[in-house]
Amino acid sequence: MMFFRSFLFFFGVLATLLLGWAGLVGMPDAMISEIPPPEGLQRYTAEQLYGRSIYIREGCLYCHSQQVRPEGFGSDQARFWGRPSVPGDYVFDKPHLLGTMRTGPDLLNIAARQPSEQWHMLHLYDPRIVVPGSIMPPFSWLFEKKPTAAPGDIVLNLPDSLKPDGRAIVAGRDAKALVAYLLSLDRTYPISQGTATLKGK
Amino acid sequence: MTKQRTARRNSAVNPDFSPAAAPADEQSRIALDESARTPTVVYFATAVVWLVVGSVFGLLTGLKFSLPDLLGTIPALTFGRIRPAHLNTIMYGWASLAGCGMIVWLTTRLCKVQLQLGWFHYVSALLWNLGVLGGTIAVLAGYSQGLEWLEFPRIFGAMIAAGFLLFAASVVQTFRVRQVEHLYVSLWYILASLLWFPLLYVVANLGLYQGVVEAAMNWWFGHNALAVWFTPIGLAGAYYFIPKVLGRPIYSYYLGLLGFWAFALFYNWNGIHHLVGGPVPTWLVTVSIVASVMMVVPVLAVAVNHHLTTVGHFRMLRFSPTLRFVVFGSMSYTAVSFQGSLESIRSFQEVAHFTHYTIGHAHLGVYGFLSMILFGAMYYIMPRLARWEWPYPSLIKAHFWTTAIGIALYVVTMSIGGWIQGLQMNDAAIPFIDVVQNTKLWLWGRSIGGTLMLIGHLIFAYQFFSIIKRAGPRRFAPALFREPAPIEAVRIEERAAKAG
Structure with missing residues (x-):
């Protein structure tokens, strides 16, 4: 009797967890993992991938989501943040960066909304230069101070009041890569029904 | 109902029930505490350090x-x-290690047997702390x-997993040589979590x-x-300490059973x-x-069970620090769980998702529920292990009010601010930056509430390390919030004698 009860407890408890795993992870894995990438989706380049690792390193994902909600659920469509995202949009993403928070706006299609490299550089260096009232932290360590910029450097067009003793602020390797990654975030390409989407109705 | 079933039911609803209650109990309790002392204190002490850091x-x-x-030029800060550093130090440092300490002690008490393989916990605490x-x-x-x-x-995750397995091995071995016939509700949650968590964490x-x-x-x-880990810790604590401090059995065994299996099935x-x-x-x-x-379903079962155990005895909250912290935690559990059920619904999520509202909810759970129960557990367990009463009852009071007011302020401001943020975010006519601006005032609530909680933690840490060192004034009666009137003093003493 005691043995039977222990047996029941052990397997009952084990079964609850394994069933949950099978249902919530196993089933979607079986449904989604073989999806072919949509035609418009490019693989990340080496630099973009490195930039993606900077995005993770600095924890951008804690304030910016990368998923667009459909019409009728929130205002993503009315704000022109892009068509609703589908599983196919993420096939090259590891780790996923869907996010759970919008202290800042969604970034899945940020390159389509803000394609300016200079804007992104200024925004990362000190967000309040380009967005007064922003509460995003500055990431000045992604940049270098130089007496004079070398040819090929990306120099920040700072107002004179913000230039430190006349030296130039240029984008470092990490800033260039991060901006390259941000400028790759454009999933506004059309998706054909049935290939990239498995969203049930 | 047969005699055997009655006996099983009695031992299952009452952590104190022992068919052969004898004066020898006092001696055996001391021996049990002795066996769990160092592991529990090591877990607790490191947990308190992580609490302050976190x-x-x-x-x-x-x-x-x-x-x-603020500190905007320092990459590491x-x-x-620091946001993930906060989450991980609190969850894997504070809550997990405090939970481990509580589980070790509870298991010896509930199995009425000395801790087995106690040295495993030294390795476990070391691995776990190094991992965090x-x-x-x-x-x-x-x-x-x-x-x-x-x-x-992953390397640090692996250390935590290895630490957990050693911890679990000792608890399971203690359970295997138990001297009780039937298992109290807290033990169900503990045993289930030992099976669930390593599997989940490793996978x-x-x-x-x-993708x-x-x-x-x-x-x-x-x-x-x-x-599978944090809530079972909290529920095991609530199920143990509420009846223990009150000196009366838990209201219903069957509600406990229903609550446990519904919990396992749905959560x-x-x-x-x-x-x-x-x-x-x-x-x-x-x-x-x-x-x-x-x-x-499981939340209602637990809430009704705990409420009906406490009802008519709320007066005790004026005296017992353990009970006050645990009942606060238990009520927060009910609140946060109902809130969670509501929050999952699509029309609610349309507003609350992606906002500070969710952060408020998370803190009500991990702090208002889990951390408050862990504080209560520590207030109960530590004097028995240190053989020294809490030296400063007024600091316990200060700890309770700073943390209770701190978390209330935090949750209320974040919920209101988050809801406004959600409504405005869903109105495309309001520019995004205005939504950010309009939440700013409410976000001060998290810093003010957080400051209060941090003050409470520093007070608690000071008293915690005092009791370990047996410093401060020596007291010969349990530290209570206030000195009870004579008639109540008798009742409380009777309960304390029963509780051991």
Whole structure:
């Protein structure tokens, strides 16, 4: 009797967890993992991938989501943040960066909304230069101070009041890569029904 | 009802029940405490250190919403690194280690047998602490895995997992040689969590998935870490300490049983409500919403059971620190769980998802519920292990009020601010930056509440290390919030004598 009860407890408890795993992870894995990438989706380049690792390193994902909600659920469509995202949009993403928070706006299609490299550089260096009232932290360590910029450097067009003793602020390797990654975030390409989407109705 | 079933029911509802209650009990309790002492104190002491470290990270995180340039030139202290450092030190440092300590002590008491393989816990505490320390440094240095709740690089995750297995092995061995015939409710939750958590944690750390499936795995893990480890710790504590301090059995064994199995069945399926509106199959989110709403069943069972155990004895909250902290935690559990069920529903999520509202909810759970119960447990357990009463009852009072007011302020301001943020975000006529601006005032609430909680933790840490050193004035009666009137003193003493 005691043995039977222990047996029941052990397997009952084990079964609850394994069933949950099978249902919530196993089933979607079986449904989604073989999806072919949509035609418009490019693989990340080496630099973009490195930039993606900077995005993770600095924890951008804690304030910016990368998923667009459909019409009728929130205002993503009315704000022109892009068509609703589908599983196919993420096939090259590891780790996923869907996010759970919008202290800042969604970034899945940020390159389509803000394609300016200079804007992104200024925004990362000190967000309040380009967005007064922003509460995003500055990431000045992604940049270098130089007496004079070398040819090929990306120099920040700072107002004179913000230039430190006349030296130039240029984008470092990490800033260039991060901006390259941000400028790759454009999933506004059309998706054909049935290939990239498995969203049930 | 047969005699045997009556006996089983009695021992299952009453942590004190012993068919041959004898004066020898006192001696055996001392022997049990002796066996659990060092492991429990080591877990507790390191947990308290992580609590202080974690709340400093938390407060700094909160302040950065209001003062974004604060420490803005130090990469290791940027918002995106200290936020995960806060979460991981609190969850894997504070809550887990405090939970381990409580479980070790509870298991010896509930199995009425000395702790087996006690030295496993020294290795476990070492591995676990090194894992949290290494993982936190790695996150601050920029080596996060990038998955929420799983930021620690795998090597440190592996240390935590190994530590957990050693911890679990000792607890299970103690359980195997138990001297009781039937198992009290707290033990069900403890044993289940020992089986669930390592499986969950290891699977999640393997990195088997990619893209949207990985997101599903991420939130299956994130929510299940609460379901299979943190909540069972809290419930095991509430189920033990409420009847223990009151000196009366838990109201209903069958409600306990219903609550446990409904909990096991439904909580596992909750996680994907974190992806509502996202690019995952709709049925998947729907399943999670249904399971989240079904959580009403186990939560109601637990709430009714605990309330009906306490009802008529609320007067005791004026005296017993343990009871006051645990009942606060237990009530928060009911509140946060009903809130969670509501929050999973689509129309509610349309507003609350992606906002500070969710952060308020998370803190009501992990702090208002779990941490308050852990404080209560420590207030009960430590004097018995240190053989020294809490030296400063007024500091216990200060600890309670700073943390209770702190968390209330935090949750209320975040809920209101978050809801406004959600409503305005859903109105495309309001520019995004205005939405940010309009939440700023409310976000001060998290820093003020966080400051209060941090003050409470420093007070608690001071008293905690005093009791370990047996410092401060020596007291010969339990530290209570106030000196009871003579008639109540007699009642409380009777209860204390019964409780041991």
